[in-house]
Amino acid sequence: MGAGAGGLAAAVLLARDFDVTVFERAAAPGGKIRQMDVGGGLIDAGPTVFTMRWVFEELFAAAGASFSEAVQLKSLHTIARHFWRDGSSLDLSADRQQSADAIGAFAGSEEAQNFLRFCDQTRHIYETLQNPFMRASKPSLTRLVVQRNPLALIGINPFETMWTALTKRFRDPRLRQLFARYATYCGSSPFAAPATLMLIAHVEQEGVWVAENGMQSLAQAIADVAERNGAVFRYESHIAKILLNDRRISGVALSSGEAVAADVVLFNGDPGALTAGLLGGTVCNAIKKPHDTMLSQSAITFAMRAHSNGDDLSVHNVFFAEDYRSEFDAVFGERRLPQTPTTYVFAPDRLDNTESGSDERLFCLVNAPPTTNNVEFDEKELELCRTRMIDHLKTCGFELQPVGTVASTSPTDFAAMFPGSRGALYGMANHGWRAAFQRPGVRTRLKGLYLAGGGVHPGPGVPMATLSGMAAAAVIKADCALT
Ligand SMILES: Cc1cc2nc3c(=O)[nH]c(=O)nc-3n(C[C@H](O)[C@H](O)[C@H](O)COP(=O)(O)OP(=O)(O)OC[C@H]3O[C@@H](n4cnc5c(N)ncnc54)[C@H](O)[C@@H]3O)c2cc1C
Numbered sequence: 390m391g392a393g394a395g396g397l398a399a400a401v402l403l404a405r406d407f408d409v410t411v412f413e414r415a416a417a418p419g420g421k422i423r424q425m426d427v428g429g430g431l432i433d434a435g436p437t438v439f440t441m442r443w444v445f446e447e448l449f450a451a452a453g454a455s456f457s458e459a460v461q462l463k464s465l466h467t468i469a470r471h472f473w474r475d476g477s478s479l480d481l482s483a484d485r486q487q488s489a490d491a492i493g494a495f496a497g498s499e500e501a502q503n504f505l506r507f508c509d510q511t512r513h514i515y516e517t518l519q520n521p522f523m524r525a526s527k528p529s530l531t532r533l534v535v536q537r538n539p540l541a542l543i544g545i546n547p548f549e550t551m552w553t554a555l556t557k558r559f560r561d562p563r564l565r566q567l568f569a570r571y572a573t574y575c576g577s578s579p580f581a582a583p584a585t586l587m588l589i590a591h592v593e594q595e596g597v598w599v600a601e602n603g604m605q606s607l608a609q610a611i612a613d614v615a616e617r618n619g620a621v622f623r624y625e626s627h628i629a630k631i632l633l634n635d636r637r638i639s640g641v642a643l644s645s646g647e648a649v650a651a652d653v654v655l656f657n658g659d660p661g662a663l664t665a666g667l668l669g670g671t672v673c674n675a676i677k678k679p680h681d682t683m684l685s686q687s688a689i690t691f692a693m694r695a696h697s698n699g700d701d702l703s704v705h706n707v708f709f710a711e712d713y714r715s716e717f718d719a720v721f722g723e724r725r726l727p728q729t730p731t732t733y734v735f736a737p738d739r740l741d742n743t744e745s746g747s748d749e750r751l752f753c754l755v756n757a758p759p760t761t762n763n764v765e766f767d768e769k770e771l772e773l774c775r776t777r778m779i780d781h782l783k784t785c786g787f788e789l790q791p792v793g794t795v796a797s798t799s800p801t802d803f804a805a806m807f808p809g810s811r812g813a814l815y816g817m818a819n820h821g822w823r824a825a826f827q828r829p830g831v832r833t834r835l836k837g838l839y840l841a842g843g844g845v846h847p848g849p850g851v852p853m854a855t856l857s858g859m860a861a862a863a864v865i866k867a868d869c870a871l872t
Pocket residue numbers: 390391392393394395396412413414415418419420421422434435436437438439440626627628629657658659662688690754806807808814815841842843844848849850851852854855
């Protein structure tokens with residue numbers, strides 16, 4: 390149940406061998422992969438950065454389909470453009486040497502060398518974790534130790550925070566900030582996340598793509614393959630209860646009252662929905678309940694049409710605030726909005742080289758706390774956040790004038806869209822070396838109930854959630870062969 394990335398991947402791989410029905414409360418597949426209408430045109434309003442293409446190639450190949458035929462992707466040479474309030478800017482490109490040259494011109498040749506060493510280390514972390522950790526159905530320190538030599542494990546730097554590690558690697562505070570931002574891809578603070586998360590820098594170096602017809606085309610393409618293989622999709626079908634018979638899963642009950650029998654239920658919603666009892670009291674102990682303080686961050690997003698002038702945008706852009714630490718202290722410590730928010734701006738029309746000054750589609754995102762301390766993000770708060778964001782962009786040299794309605798999404802909205810999440814978009818934050826081993830795995834304590842998605846091992850992000858769905862399918866097949 391749930392047609393997010395994890396649920397879709399599992400449906401693709403299970404549909405040939407089992408009778409699969411996907412119940413999805415929304416009207417279309419994708420979950421957090423979604424689009425919004427801005428002045429007659431659609432724009433991605435969830436994930437926009439497409440990485441780890443190999444995951445989707447493997448998924449489609451396993452289902453006898455061709456990924457490159459199903460989804461039109463455009464590879465980006467400039468993976469992101471970064472702006473600071475002092476007027477400086479830096480492009481990172483998919484070409485490692487070109488990025489090093491740009492860093493050399495930006496911060497000096499020593500920093501360019503530091504970057505090249507950083508790339509070697511992030512590749513090492515990625516290669517160490519790819520098979521024994523990312524592809525596994527549950528996190529296991531023992532498996533890592535058995536499959537990898539202990540020296541390699543120390544090299545992935547699990548005991549140091551990302552910020553401390555970056556402070557040792559780069560002198561320029563702007564470069565520390567730039568690479569520290571990768572912690573937010575997992576909804577975490579670089580001041581608490583382990584340096585291991587620096588592997589995300591390698592993931593981007595391996596390639597960043599844009600889905601030419603929007604990320605929704607990816608979700609739809611995966612749903613189409615699942616359907617061709619026999620899966621049945623039932624949209625606008627909210628599961629209100631998971632049914633048990635003698636401590637074994639026996640089916641689901643929809644909010645309409647309809648009951649559907651099933652031997653196996655794969656839950657792709659937020660694992661917090663189970664522990665909060667939103668799927669019935671009998672399944673609330675199926676996994677361990679995480680503490681509120683462990684929840685990842687949320688976001689406030691603004692989708693709009695806008696005129697702009699000033700510095701040129703790339704497709705992916707980041708405008709850094711001055712005081713990074715206070716931003717994370719606000720979101721994770723005080724659980725409030727930061728005063729000056731680092732802002733991500735997605736400008737898909739720049740793929741076609743839109744000139745600044747013309748009317749274009751933009752999607753802006755700032756970090757925000759989840760709704761744990763019952764803060765309501767009302768219109769007034771959103772308006773204030775938008776004003777501060779636009780002021781911040783202006784200080785960085787980019788003037789933005791929305792044209793028409795700005796469609797915002799707050800943590801309160803995300804909490805309503807994804808029950809049990811309380812607006813936290815990435816499950817539990819990756820804070821401390823233990824966090825990666827505390828995420829729920831595919832199996833639960835209940836026979837017949839399985840999990841997949843960004844709140845589950847190996848973690849958030851479209852490719853990682855997809856990997857969890859693929860792992861779930863393998864585990865279900867294995868368990869069903871045994872019973
Ligand atoms: C604003 C934003 C930006 C992001 N940017 C990126 C990015 O650039 N790149 C990247 O890789 N990742 C990004 N992510 C993260 C990525 O989108 C997610 O980690 C991933 O899509 C989660 O997939 P999932 O399998 O957990 O399912 P979800 O997307 O969480 O979907 C779960 C589905 O289950 C359904 N559901 C829940 N409960 C029920 C129920 N009771 N009955 C029926 N259906 C139910 C929901 O409606 C939903 O469709 C971003 C996320 C957000 C929100």
